[in-house]
Amino acid sequence: MQAGNPALPVALIGLGSMGFGMALSLQKAGLAVTGFDVAAASLARFAQAGGKVAETASEAAQGAEIVVSVVVNAAQTEELLFGAGGVAQAMSPTGVFISAATMSPDHARSLAARLQATGRLYLDAPISGGAARAAEGQLTILAAGAPAAFAKARPALTAMAAKLYELGDEPGTGAAFKMINQLLAGVHIAAASEAMAFAARQQLDLQKVYEVITASAGNSWMFENRMPHVLAGDYTPHSAVEIFVKDLGIIQDMARSARFPVPVAASALQMFLATAAIGLGRDDDASVARLYAQIGGATLPQP
Numbered sequence: 001m002q003a004g005n006p007a008l009p010v011a012l013i014g015l016g017s018m019g020f021g022m023a024l025s026l027q028k029a030g031l032a033v034t035g036f037d038v039a040a041a042s043l044a045r046f047a048q049a050g051g052k053v054a055e056t057a058s059e060a061a062q063g064a065e066i067v068v069s070v071v072v073n074a075a076q077t078e079e080l081l082f083g084a085g086g087v088a089q090a091m092s093p094t095g096v097f098i099s100a101a102t103m104s105p106d107h108a109r110s111l112a113a114r115l116q117a118t119g120r121l122y123l124d125a126p127i128s129g130g131a132a133r134a135a136e137g138q139l140t141i142l143a144a145g146a147p148a149a150f151a152k153a154r155p156a157l158t159a160m161a162a163k164l165y166e167l168g169d170e171p172g173t174g175a176a177f178k179m180i181n182q183l184l185a186g187v188h189i190a191a192a193s194e195a196m197a198f199a200a201r202q203q204l205d206l207q208k209v210y211e212v213i214t215a216s217a218g219n220s221w222m223f224e225n226r227m228p229h230v231l232a233g234d235y236t237p238h239s240a241v242e243i244f245v246k247d248l249g250i251i252q253d254m255a256r257s258a259r260f261p262v263p264v265a266a267s268a269l270q271m272f273l274a275t276a277a278i279g280l281g282r283d284d285d286a287s288v289a290r291l292y293a294q295i296g297g298a299t300l301p302q303p
Contacts (some may be wrong), residue, residue: 008033008155011064012055013080013087015042017238018100018127019070022160023051026068026139029159036060047214061087068098068158070127070143072153073246074107081115088115095165096121096152100141100244102182102248112145112171121149124171125157126178130225131238142181144173179254182247183265188222189244189270189285195223196230197292200300206231229286233303241288242281 008031012023015037023046026033034053035046043053054060058079062068067087071077081088093096097115099108099122112122125143133139141161143150146169150157157164165174195218199209210231212235214224229235248269255262271288278294280287293300 001145002258005139005268008066009034009064009092010066010068010156011036011054011057011060011087011091012068012070013037014058014070015039015046016070018130018134019068020046020049021131021136022068022100022127022139024049024068024135025137026156027051029155031066031155031159034060034064046294056085057087058085058090061090061205065095065233066098066153066282067095068090068100068156068160068192070100072243073101074111076236077101077107081111088118088120091120091191093119094121096123096149096151098123098125098156100125100127102174102178102247102250104179104254105175108175109170111174115293121146121152122171123149123153124174125153126174127160128161128178128181134160142174142177144168144175145171149168163186173229176182176293179247182244183251183262185222186244186251186272187250187264187268188220189226190271190288192223192227192294193230193271195287196227197296197298198254200293201296206301226284226286227289229284230289231301233301235280235284235287235290237282237284239285240282241275242283244275244282244285248272 010026010031010033012033012035015035021034023033034052034054037043047053060153106126115122119302123145124141125141127139127140127141137159139161140163140166144167210227211217248265251265275291
């Protein structure tokens with residue numbers, strides 16, 4: 001930002017584990033960030049970090065040239081944009097809405113068309129990378145939208161992403177790429193949880209199992225990232241079980257519509273559903289290992 005030029009006004013809606021870090025990254029880049037979240041604790045956390053907060057989403061988005069939405073799903077995104085006090089009318093008439101929520105491609109296309117009918121821009125831009133990378137401005141962003149949307153969003157995208165994939169002019173394409181990633185991520189978490197619980201049932205040294213697997217062909221990013229939670233017996237939700245209930249459910253809907261079989265993803269979905277059913281839906285998604293342990297009589301580490 002050049003001296004004498006006002007900072008670009010940006011609203012970030014959704015100050016959860018990912019959104020909080022993204023807001024910090026936007027601030028570090030010199031953008032004028034106003035944050036909002038429905039949870040008072042999240043607002044207080046951002047305020048304590050020196051951030052400016054608003055009492056409503058509409059207030060946060062008032063006149064913003066860029067609105068970054070880090071809500072959970074399509075329904076929340078629609079309500080945020082077009083519900084009572086929606087940000088579609090509050091943001092700048094020339095502004096861009098960056099949607100980071102995971103949703104079906106059809107929902108992304110529908111929301112984009114409705115917002116673009118008001119003259120505003122929509123960027124379909126789901127994210128990957130976790131809370132730590134969000135705070136470091138090191139996310140992967142899978143984005144699709146009109147060239148004008150990319151141009152308008154560029155300062156925020158540069159601040160938040162280490163890898164930005166520009167996947168085409170049509171909103172919905174980013175969402176489709178994200179669902180392929182989520183299919184693999186969900187399957188890998190379920191497989192890693194199954195393997196670790198089975199190792200526990202064999203009374204193996206789980207720390208040594210982790211060491212061996214992460215140095216072997218059976219490793220995956222999810223095994224390496226999630227199984228330390230199991231080893232520590234700490235299921236504080238970095239990414240909750242319910243996230244994959246939602247995302248793998250979207251994949252099933254997409255596959256059914258396309259008449260395409262996804263039996264491995266369907267099996268993984270059932271394990272996440274069962275984990276949620278025993279009361280662990282809001283816990284870390286590595287809790288699938290706890291379900292396997294409960295079913296199979298294995299003993300996992302305790303905190």
